[in-house]
Amino acid sequence: MIEGIIWAIFAGLMLGTYALPEKFTKDFAFENTWGLMFTLNMFLIPIISASLLIKGFGGVLSGIPTDILLKMAIASMMWGLGAMMWGKAINYIGLSLGFSIFIGTVILVGSLLPFLVDGLPTSNVLVYILSGIAVVLIGVVMNGKAGITRESDEKADSTSEKVSMTKGIVIAVVGGLLATGFSFANALGRPYLHEACQAAGNPEWVTSVAVMFVIYVCGGLVVTPYFIVKLTQQGLWKNFKTAHLGKNTLLILGMAVLNFAASATFAYAAFKLGKAGNTVGYAIFNTTSVAVAIVGGLLTREWVKASGKARLYLYIGLACMIIGVVIIALGNSQGVM
Template sequence: MGNMHDVLIAGALLAVVSGVMNGLFTLPMRFLGRWSWENVWTVFIGGACLLLPAVLVGITAPQSYRLLLEAPGRAVGIALATGFAWGFGAIMFGQSVSAIGIALANTFVLAISSALGALLPMLLLTPARIYERSGQMVLLGVAIEICGIALCGRAGLLRERAAVNQKEQRGDLVGKARPLAVALLLVIGSGLLSAVFNVGFALSQPIAAFGQMHGLSEFASTNLIWILMLGGGAVSNLGFCAFLLMKNRTVWKFVQPGGARLYGFGLIMAVLWGGSIFVYGLATPKLGALGPSIGWPLSLATGLLVANVVGLLLGEWKGTSRGALRVMFSGIGVLVIAISVLSRANQ
């Protein structure tokens, strides 16, 4: 019993580490204003979805690519399709960070994705759990998260009405600002499609089981899923970036003087976000039958809190009224409660 408890604690801590990395990965975007959005996103996606998985798989289990050819076909199709769909959510997320800043974009996208990403795997894979204590705790945690989302959204509206110096708030953030109404469409779309990422991971578990059956470790077998999902996401992301690079004639920015620093920041983004995905994959098996339903919201809600702290430190709320800040802090407090409820769902 004690050993099982230790495993659950380890899984929860790994989910939190994954969330911290996720919450920090957009920070370098504040220093990439010399590049256009499509330049930044090309380097980020290339590093996170192609380079990092190739390195990790090459180190941990180079036979993975051969095993993928023999893995369950239906699960492979689901992983590729959901990864491709998530790719468009990633595009909208990247655009929303440029539109309204790190704090608000992460708040909306991660909270929406967290709620749906917790519910859908349970409904699809273990619907009977809804009537058990663990399932009801997940439902309660999601309901509390929705209240936190509403409060943070209200704070965003108050910030927009404050008419503060937008240029001072943004710093050297890549991309261009947009009205909150347009940004909301981006974050809602991104939140919905980001939830698909966790659903795809949950439905692709036969691939991981197949890997373990053929001698792979728990971590290496989970990576089989990530290879497919991140590869599918890379196709949609890099396709859209290529379109923008040609349309806006911004390919030349890749070779402008002083580019090493820009490439460095882009690769830091890739390591933080890509690393968060692999750490999350390490966490979920340790959280039991409801691993994807508990680990996902726990990771994303942690990321949401970290991103808001980063946004506050960078001055994204500078000049905003105390009332708006109180609403924002209230929303963050509610989300902390949601994290606590979800972390106890499997105990």
């Protein structure tokens, strides 16, 4: 169990820092940055990783039952749409708040979805998990309040900015709901892909790469057309001619690698955590990413104009999310005693 928790925390560290390089790109609109990021993230990196790391890759994929693959594909497309909305939310409300609202929503719903696949745990474990999720919910509400208070502090006389903050929070919540398809797809497809990977003589950790290949490529089938249309409609293809293209591409490639590596590491952590690993690992993974993102947001001065009251709400929200995850982890430990 301890090994699984360590891997989940490490995955969260990577996820929490993956969007930070976006702040240093130049001459790119949102559509340029995230369109390139998702193209690299959902096609190039998964294809290269799977081809190089999975022995008998073709046979592994063909070993997934058609109905399971279809369900994984649908859930993954939902996740891809949610991930795209996450990037949009970060643009509206910043790194720290964007992570807090989006990931908080993901934890609330995504931690419960694996029960549809794995079944309910014992009653004592379930009470811990539901109690922890309730505490996380309080944290999500406090984070939302922090964002609204910050917006009021910074732009008290600007109606348009208030609409943007509210719009960003709504986008983050809806995106978070859609992104829970990731948790469902992982819980559903992993057993079949694990068996196929083992039969082909792969080490245990390789299963995570196979699962992420399916999730990311299917998610990309939804996201990529959106960005192609937006780049064309808004005439933003010309932005790729900037003198900063090389630097921007390296920064965005870093985002893509960190995001994919974080997801694959989480999948391995969930496996190591045992029967309730998809729930417990998901909560630890995502809450760690929120904590890291909030620190990143503070370091990059997102909250420099916010009042002490706004920051207090943010800290309380983060504390609730951490306490909630600790409760969930304690519940999981009851199940393995």
